[in-house]
Amino acid sequence: MSLAARIQSESQAAAFPAAEAMVEHLKDTYGPGVRAIVFYGSCLRLGTDENLMLDFYVLVDGLGDALQNPISAAFGALLPPNVYYHECDFDGRVVRAKVAVMTLGAFARGTAETAFASALWARFAQPAAIVYANDKVARTTGEHALARAVTTLLSKTAPLMTGPYTVEDLWIKAFQATYRAELRPESDSKAEELVHAQRDRFIGVGEAALQALALDPSVDATPDQSAIWAWRGRRWWGRLLNLLRLIKAAFTFRGGLDYAAWKIERHSGVKIELTERDRAHPVLTGLRLLLRVKRQGGLN
Numbered sequence: 001m002s003l004a005a006r007i008q009s010e011s012q013a014a015a016f017p018a019a020e021a022m023v024e025h026l027k028d029t030y031g032p033g034v035r036a037i038v039f040y041g042s043c044l045r046l047g048t049d050e051n052l053m054l055d056f057y058v059l060v061d062g063l064g065d066a067l068q069n070p071i072s073a074a075f076g077a078l079l080p081p082n083v084y085y086h087e088c089d090f091d092g093r094v095v096r097a098k099v100a101v102m103t104l105g106a107f108a109r110g111t112a113e114t115a116f117a118s119a120l121w122a123r124f125a126q127p128a129a130i131v132y133a134n135d136k137v138a139r140t141t142g143e144h145a146l147a148r149a150v151t152t153l154l155s156k157t158a159p160l161m162t163g164p165y166t167v168e169d170l171w172i173k174a175f176q177a178t179y180r181a182e183l184r185p186e187s188d189s190k191a192e193e194l195v196h197a198q199r200d201r202f203i204g205v206g207e208a209a210l211q212a213l214a215l216d217p218s219v220d221a222t223p224d225q226s227a228i229w230a231w232r233g234r235r236w237w238g239r240l241l242n243l244l245r246l247i248k249a250a251f252t253f254r255g256g257l258d259y260a261a262w263k264i265e266r267h268s269g270v271k272i273e274l275t276e277r278d279r280a281h282p283v284l285t286g287l288r289l290l291l292r293v294k295r296q297g298g299l300n
Contacts, residue, residue: 003208007147010201013129015039018049018095023131025088026058026099033061035104035138038146040128045198054097057081059104059142066101079244080106108141111149113156117241118234122178124149126194127201150209153178159227164218167206171195177231181238 001009015023023037041055060066063073067082076082081102088095102110110120124146133139157174175191195202210217 001204001208003150003205003212004143004147006205006208007150008143010127010205011130011143011146013044013127015044015129015131016047016049018090019043019054019131021090022054022056022086022088022095022097025086026056026097027132029086030058030060030066030101033065034132035059035061035134036130036142037132038107038124038128038142039131040123040126044127044129049095054095056097056099057107058099058101059107059138060101061103063101063103076102079241080110104138104141108145108148111145111152113148113152115152116234117238118153118156118178118181119238119241121149121152122175122181125153125174127198150205151213154206154209155213155215156227156230158213158215158217159224160231161217161221162223163221165221167203167210167217168195168199170210170217171202171206177234181231181235182242 019039023039026037027034036059038057038059039055040057043049043052043054046052058066063076063082064070067073067076072082081100084099084101086097086099088097107120109115110117111124112121115121128146130139130142130146133142153174154170157170157177160173160177161170172191172195175194176188179188179191
C-alpha cells in the first residue's frame, strides 16, 4: 500500500464520543471559517480521554474571523499556532482539550520539506485523524500535509544514520532528534517507547515513505555532516521558537489558568478552585497558586 493510501486510511479514523462532543464545541467556537480539525496525541492512540486531555489542531481560513481578536490574530500569524484550553460538557462530566489554531495554509507549509522547524512535521508524522473537514479540498490538503510530514521527517533523519539500518531504527533516531530540538526534550528511551507501542504502524508507514523517497536502508551509509549541522541549527531554532511561543501564550492562551489548575490537580493531587477574580489577575494568581501548591506538598 502506498504512503498516500496508508495516511488517507489512517486519517479517516473515527473519534470516540467525548472527542466528537469537543469537535462540535470547537466548530461552534471558531465558526464557519473552520476548514478542518485534526485529532492526535495520546487520547487518539488510547481511544479514551480518561484522566487525560484531548489534543486538536483547528485549521481555519483566516485567524481574524476565527479568533475575533486582532491582537491574538496578529500573534498567530507571526508565530503560529495559537494555543487555547477548552472545556465542554459530555455525559455529565467535563471534557478538556488543548487546542492549537492556525490557518490551513500554514499547516500545509509547516509539514513540507522546506519547513526548517521540526514541530509540525515531527508531531504529524505520528498517527492523526482528520475528524472534520468542511469540504473535499480541505480533507485532501490535510491528508497531503500528513503524508508530507512523514517524508519530511524521515528524509531529514536518514542522512544521520549509519547503514545498514532498519525502518524502526530510523523512526527512533528521528524522534530522538526532534525531542532534542524542543525546549524540554524527552529522554532517548521515550522515542523507543513511542515506536515500539505502535511498531506495526511505524514500520508499514516507514517502508512506504522510504519507497516514495527512493531510500534504501540496507545500503552502507555514513552520517552526512551537513545534515548533522542542520539538526544542530534546528535544536537552537526550535528551542528559541518554543520560548517565544511560551511568552506569546501569556497574551493569547485563553483559559490558561484553568489549564494550569487541571495540570496541578492531575500531577500533584492539590485541587484548585478558581474564582473570576483569580482569572482577572492571571500573573498574581499563578504566583499564589505556586506558593499554595508548594505549601501543600504538591511540589518536590
